[in-house]
Amino acid sequence: MEKFEKLQTELSGLLAEFKVSGETSRVTPLRSVQDLVDTASQRGAKTLVACGSDDTFNLMLAALKGRDFTLAFIPLDENSFLAKILGVPDVFTGVKTVAARRIEKIDLAKIAGNYFINYLEFGALSHNLKAAGFWSGMKLLSTEPKNLVVRVDDSYNVEIKALGGLVVNIRSTSGKDRNIANPTDGNLDLLILEPLNRMQIMQYKKDIAEGILENVPKTTVIKCKKIELLEPRGTNLTMLGRVVAKFPATVEIIPQRLRTIVGKNRTF
Numbered sequence: 001m002e003k004f005e006k007l008q009t010e011l012s013g014l015l016a017e018f019k020v021s022g023e024t025s026r027v028t029p030l031r032s033v034q035d036l037v038d039t040a041s042q043r044g045a046k047t048l049v050a051c052g053s054d055d056t057f058n059l060m061l062a063a064l065k066g067r068d069f070t071l072a073f074i075p076l077d078e079n080s081f082l083a084k085i086l087g088v089p090d091v092f093t094g095v096k097t098v099a100a101r102r103i104e105k106i107d108l109a110k111i112a113g114n115y116f117i118n119y120l121e122f123g124a125l126s127h128n129l130k131a132a133g134f135w136s137g138m139k140l141l142s143t144e145p146k147n148l149v150v151r152v153d154d155s156y157n158v159e160i161k162a163l164g165g166l167v168v169n170i171r172s173t174s175g176k177d178r179n180i181a182n183p184t185d186g187n188l189d190l191l192i193l194e195p196l197n198r199m200q201i202m203q204y205k206k207d208i209a210e211g212i213l214e215n216v217p218k219t220t221v222i223k224c225k226k227i228e229l230l231e232p233r234g235t236n237l238t239m240l241g242r243v244v245a246k247f248p249a250t251v252e253i254i255p256q257r258l259r260t261i262v263g264k265n266r267t268f
Contacts (some may be wrong), residue, residue, distance in 0.1 A: 004139040007076045010091055011051060018099035022047075027056075033165070036040025037063040045068060047261075049098055053077040054240055061258075062114045070262035072098050082118065084172040097263040099112050106183040106268070108257035109169040111237070112245045117183060117258065119171055119211070119239070120251065123148075123164020125193065129209035137205055138198070144233070145195045151228035152190070160220060165192040166211055167237075168223060168226060172267055173210045180214055180221065183268050186255035187223045194218035227251045 001026050014022075023045075027038050037060060040048060048064075049055040049072040064071075074094030075083035088094040109116050124140050132140060141163060148162040167190055170183040180189050191213040196204070198219060207215040214221055228235070228250045235247040 002167060007091060010139045011074065011076075011095065014092060016096040018095050020095060020099050022049075032061040034063040037062070039263050041067055041069075047072065049074060049113075051094075054080050057082050058116060058118075058239070062117060062218045064115065066115070068128060070259040070261065074098065081172055085170055085267050086260065087266035089265075091262075095264055098261055102262055102263050102264075104157045104184075104266075105256040105259050107186060107259055108167055109167075110254060111190060111249055111251045112265050114244065115254075116239060116244075116260075117170055117260075119166050119168040119181075120234075120237045120239050120244070121164070121166055121239070122235050122247075123162060125164035125166055125195070125208070125211070125213075126236055128241060129205070132209075135210070138201055138240060141196065141208065142198070148192065149231040150190065151230060152222060152224045154227050156224070157230075158192075158220075160192060161195055163193045163195060165190065166213060167229075168211075169253065170268060171211055173212055181268075184256070186227060186253060188251060188253045190220075190222040190224060190227055190229060192220040192222075194220065196201070225253050 005216065027033055037048065047070045050060045051074045051078065061071065073082060073086055073088055074090060074091060076091065083089050087099050097225050105119060122147065124143060129137050131139065145163050148160050148174060150158050152158060167188055168181045169188060171181045193213050193216065195210065204216040213219045221244040231246045231247060233247050236243045237245040237249055
């Protein structure tokens with residue numbers, strides 16, 4: 001709490017220093033992110049700045065419900081995933097970036113009426129493999145593969161044995177193929193991790209934990225605009241460790257839909 005209050009004080013000082021003005025509001029038990037976004041819309045606001053964690057940004061994005069705002073992010077969490085993607089690694093850079101107002105249009109993904117910009121995980125990838133110890137990680141990646149069935153772009157089905165996978169719009173890490181996880185190409189990337197032997201798991205565990213599945217042998221990569229995740233039914237789809245949907249579920253991309261303020265060191 002003390003650290004949070006210190007960051008709040010720093011934020012207020014930087015907003016004044018960089019002459020960033022506008023109405024500020026806090027989320028409370030009686031005022032949700034949805035309430036704040038609705039109020040801002042009624043008052044004619046055009047730019048919203050989420051200050052907090054990745055969850056804060058994602059909740060604000062979901063609360064937009066497709067409305068036309070420019071969105072910015074100032075991280076108050078040093079472990080923020082989105083801060084790296086958007087090129088705003090700390091409070092100082094975040095405020096400076098908002099003041100500079102460099103706007104990029106990026107693709108927006110949609111699932112079950114909710115919007116997001118990052119990625120979804122399923123199967124073994126839905127576990128925190130970064131935090132898992134050596135043996136725990138080996139065990140997770142050595143589980144019996146499931147029969148995965150997906151329909152792509154309303155045109156064909158893919159049936160494949162899989163340990164898990166990702167549905168990606170954007171991510172903070174980069175692999176060999178720079179075209180994967182490009183949030184300006186109008187496509188989703190479906191990365192499916194097929195069964196691996198013990199040696200392959202040991203060799204590629206770091207890449208798998210980082211979500212760079214295209215670096216791993218036996219990974220299927222499909223670029224598409226719409227994915228219907230059909231089987232196994234009941235499989236969790238998670239975002240940053242939080243369950244957001246279950247199979248069957250449909251994920252779609254909306255090209256160039258979100259205007260967002262970004263820093264010069266963004267990852268795309």
